[in-house]
Amino acid sequence: MPADRVRGAAYDVLTAVREQDAYTNLVLPPLLRARQITGRDAAFATELVSGTIRRQGLYDAVLAANVDRPLAKVDPGVLDALRLGTHQLLAMRVPTHAAVGTTVDLVRRKVGHRPSGFANAVLRKVARHDLDGWVRRVAPDPGSDPLGYAEVAHAHPRWVVEALAESLGDRRDELDALLAADNDAPRVTLVARPGLATVDELVAAGGTASRQSRYAVTLPGGDPAAVPAVAEGRAGVQDEGSQLVATALADAALDGTDARWLDTCAGPGGKAALLAALATERGGLLLAAELQHHRAVLVRSAVPRVVTVDGTRPAWRSGTFDRVMVDAPCSGLGALRRRPEARWRKQAADVDGLVPLQETLLDRALDAARPGGVVAYVTCSPVLAETRGVVAAVLARRDDVRLDDAAPLLPGVTDAAGPLPGTVQLWPHRHGTDAMFLALLRRH
Numbered sequence: 001m002p003a004d005r006v007r008g009a010a011y012d013v014l015t016a017v018r019e020q021d022a023y024t025n026l027v028l029p030p031l032l033r034a035r036q037i038t039g040r041d042a043a044f045a046t047e048l049v050s051g052t053i054r055r056q057g058l059y060d061a062v063l064a065a066n067v068d069r070p071l072a073k074v075d076p077g078v079l080d081a082l083r084l085g086t087h088q089l090l091a092m093r094v095p096t097h098a099a100v101g102t103t104v105d106l107v108r109r110k111v112g113h114r115p116s117g118f119a120n121a122v123l124r125k126v127a128r129h130d131l132d133g134w135v136r137r138v139a140p141d142p143g144s145d146p147l148g149y150a151e152v153a154h155a156h157p158r159w160v161v162e163a164l165a166e167s168l169g170d171r172r173d174e175l176d177a178l179l180a181a182d183n184d185a186p187r188v189t190l191v192a193r194p195g196l197a198t199v200d201e202l203v204a205a206g207g208t209a210s211r212q213s214r215y216a217v218t219l220p221g222g223d224p225a226a227v228p229a230v231a232e233g234r235a236g237v238q239d240e241g242s243q244l245v246a247t248a249l250a251d252a253a254l255d256g257t258d259a260r261w262l263d264t265c266a267g268p269g270g271k272a273a274l275l276a277a278l279a280t281e282r283g284g285l286l287l288a289a290e291l292q293h294h295r296a297v298l299v300r301s302a303v304p305r306v307v308t309v310d311g312t313r314p315a316w317r318s319g320t321f322d323r324v325m326v327d328a329p330c331s332g333l334g335a336l337r338r339r340p341e342a343r344w345r346k347q348a349a350d351v352d353g354l355v356p357l358q359e360t361l362l363d364r365a366l367d368a369a370r371p372g373g374v375v376a377y378v379t380c381s382p383v384l385a386e387t388r389g390v391v392a393a394v395l396a397r398r399d400d401v402r403l404d405d406a407a408p409l410l411p412g413v414t415d416a417a418g419p420l421p422g423t424v425q426l427w428p429h430r431h432g433t434d435a436m437f438l439a440l441l442r443r444h
C-alpha cells in the first residue's frame with residue numbers, strides 16, 4: 001500500500017485545483033518531484049488525482065446519497081478527501097479497510113480530528129456497493145433518459161454530453177463509449193521527430209510502434225523524460241491525433257514551391273516541432289506564430305523561427321506560404337482525458353465566444369497561403385460549431401478556396417469521416433487519440 005504521503009500529495013493537488021483554479025497537469029508533476037514520489041507511488045498518485053477529478057460529478061452524486069446535508073455544507077477539504085476515498089473504493093480496487101482508514105487519517109491530518117468520524121461513516125456506506133451498483137442507484141434510467149444517465153454515469157456536465165452527442169451525428173449510439181473513453185487515462189505517446197529520432201530508437205527504449213501515425217510510439221508507462229531521445233528534444237510527448245493532422249498537412253499534394261510553411265497558432269509547439277522537422281527534411285522552413293509571448297517562448301525550444309503575433313492581424317505578406325497550419329484555440333472538448341478538471345470549468349458560452357475568433361484565424365490563414373497553397377484547419381474539439389460551422393462559414397464567404405479530401409492523407413486511420421465531405425474527425429473511443437478535427441482547404 002502506498003505510504004500516506006502519496007495520498008497527502010493527491011489531496012494537496014485537489015486543494016490547489018479547487019482553491020487556485022490550478023491545472024492538474026501543471027501542479028502534479030513538480031509536486032511529485034519535490035516530494036520525491038516516484039515509480040509506482042507516482043503512478044498511484046496520478047491516477048488518484050486525475051481519476052477523482054474526472055469523475056467528480058458522479059462521486060458527488062454518490063456522496064450526496066450518503067450525507068444527510070447538502071454537499072455545499074460539507075467542509076471543502078473533507079469533501080475532497082471523501083472524493084479521493086470514493087475513487088479508491090469504486091475505481092481503484094483499493095481494499096475497503098485501506099481506502100477508508102487512509103482517508104480518515106487524511107481528514108485527521110489535513111482538516112482536524114472532529115470530521116474524521118463523519119468521513120469514516122460516509123465511506124463505510126459508499127463501500128456497500130460497487131461502481132455499477134452506485135450508478136444504478138444515483139443515475140436516471142438509461143432507457144427513458146439516456147442523456148441524463150450519461151451525465152451522471154460518465155460524469156460529464158449536461159451541456160458537454162449534449163454537444164458531444166450532437167457531434168457524433170448518426171453514430172450517437174457511441175456516446176457511452178466516447179464518454180467512458182474520456183474517463184480513461186490516455187496512453188503516453190511519443191513522436192519521433194523526423195531527421196532527429198527514429199521509431200526504431202523509441203521502440204528499442206521500450207515503446208510500441210503505432211499503426212496510425214508513422215512517427216508514433218506508445219510507452220507502457222513510466223516517465224517519458226527517462227527516454228534519452230525525449231530528454232534531448234529529438235522526440236517529444238504528443239498525442240497521435242496531433243501527429244496525424246500535422247503529417248496530413250505536410251503530405252498534401254502541392255504544385256510548385258514547397259519551402260515556406262506557417263503555423264499561426266503554434267504554442268506550446270507540439271505540432272510546430274513536427275512540422276519544422278518535416279519542412280527541414282525538404283529544405284523548407286517553418287515560421288511559428290503565437291499570440292501569447294510565454295507560449296511562444298515554449299515553441300522556441302524546438303523551432304528556430306518563432307514570432308509573437310496576433311494571427312488575426314498578421315505581420316506577414318498575403319499569398320506567400322505553401323503550407324499553413326491553423327490549430328485554433330478551441331473548447332478542447334476532444335481532449336478531456338488529458339485535462340481532468342477541464343470539463344467542470346468550461347461553459348457552453350465559451351464555444352460561442354471562440355467561433356468568431358476561429359473564423360477570423362482561418363480567414364487570415366487562407367490569405368497567407370499562396371494560390372495553390374494548402375491550409376489545415378484543426379481543433380482538438382469535435383463540437384460542430386467549432387468544426388463544420390467554422391469551415392462552412394468561411395467557405396461560404398470566399399470564392400478562392402475549396403475543401404480538399406483529407407482522408408487519403410491518413411492512410412493508417414479508418415472510420416474517421418468528419419462532418420463535411422473530405423474532413424476528418426478522430427475519436428478517443430475509436431482511434432485512441434484526442435478528438436482532433438481536420439479540414440484541408442486549398443487556395444486557387
Ligand SMILES: C[S@@+](CC[C@H](N)C(=O)[O-])C[C@H]1O[C@@H](n2cnc3c(N)ncnc32)[C@H](O)[C@@H]1O
Pocket residue numbers: 242264265266267268269270271272289290291292295309310311312327328329330
Ligand atoms: C490549440 S492551441 C495550439 C497548440 C499547438 N499548435 C501545439 O500543437 O502545441 C491554440 C493556440 O493559439 C493561441 N492563440 C489564441 N489566439 C491567437 C491569435 N489571435 N493569434 C495567434 N495565436 C493565438 C493560443 O495562445 C494557443 O497557444
